[in-house]
Amino acid sequence: MKNSISRRDWFKSTLALTAGMTITPALVNSLMAAPVSDAERAYFGLSKLNGAKVRLNSNENPYGPSEKAKKAVVQSLTMGNRYAFNEMEELKKLVAAKEGVDPSFILFGAGSGELLCQTGIAYGLEGGRVLSAYPTFPLLMNYAQMMNAAWDKVDLNEKLEFDYEKLLSAINTDTRLVFSCNPNNPTGTVVNIDTVKSFSEEASKKTLVYADEAYIEFLEPAQQKSMVSLVESVPNLIVSKTFSKIYGLAGLRVGYIVAHPDVLKKVGMYGDTISVSQTAIAAAKASLGDEDFMKMTREKNAVARKVLTDYLERKKIFYSKSVTNVLLFPAPMDGKTILSKLEERGYLIRVWDYQEKEWCRVSIGTVDEMKGFVKAFDEVTA
Ligand SMILES: Cc1ncc(COP(=O)(O)O)c(C=O)c1O
Known part of the structure; x- marks a missing residue:
């Protein structure tokens, strides 16, 4: 199967990593939330992924x-000998308070990726099917498949x-979970919030x-309308957020989900009680609500994204109308050659x-x- 990874591959590749062996396509699968193309499978097997x-x-x-986060990380090092139980509670x-829910509705992980994996395990073990649009971030569905579930995909629209x-119409009686991104x-x-809200209300009557x-x-602050506002009244809903993106803490690993305590209990069973480090917690605390930093990132990202979209317009290449730091467009030549020639140029x-x-x-870098x-x-591509 093209887009799946087997548990055997996972363990084999983890062993290869610890034994200092060469990068195999299976290792790439596990490192990169699964490659999503044959070009990557073929190419990353050869790439050094460093430099x-x-x-x-x-x-x-x-x-x-x-800067605030970096300072907090340094200060937190003195607590590096202590499990971060108290700091986690803080x-x-x-x-x-930021999300407007009771603390019992929050579960932290080492990045939201860890919680996506745990949710994939918790619901995948039930068998049945998980559903999402495709392409989307595949991690949860990959884990559900590694357990016992099948993945149903519906295409994106023409935009x-x-x-x-x-x-909504693809949900059936076997659907254990539907993933929205x-x-x-x-x-x-981004899809209009009212559409996603009514989808979430309807879909949650049938599945998680x-x-x-x-x-x-x-998104601009006034447009950041989260599904968290539904969580207390909708027990069949998980909302996940991360400090990896706008806050720039991807390497420190901290994210969280907001859901009804019964759902958190089910998901939490498949993770450690505390997987987030003192340093990550300190950085997250210092970053939370740092409007200046977020505004700076949003503004610089929009200018840098325009460099790319202006180019794609000039070349008449169709592209997704991104509001974030990533976009997608059809490869004008074969993917493996693009990957290798671009890597040669850095x-x-x-x-x-x-x-x-x-x-x-x-992804959108600096200008x-x-x-x-x-x-x-x-x-x-000339
Ligand atoms: C949609 C989406 N969700 C979750 C994640 C996982 O991020 P993290 O584990 O760093 O929180 C990513 C990472 O790229 C993502 O794109």
């Missing part, structure tokens, strides 16, 4: 962590947006809804397979990085 490269392949924030209270009407990765597109909001803070991107075609997924990328991409 001074411009990383436009993981939707990271090139401006983070903030962060939980701050996040609960490369999540099609919530189609998604708004704004979506790899497209960066997982609303991934990893990129919500890229740029890393991703290639995804969708509808029998290859697509370039490019200078995007100018350099556009030049390199133009040479490679």
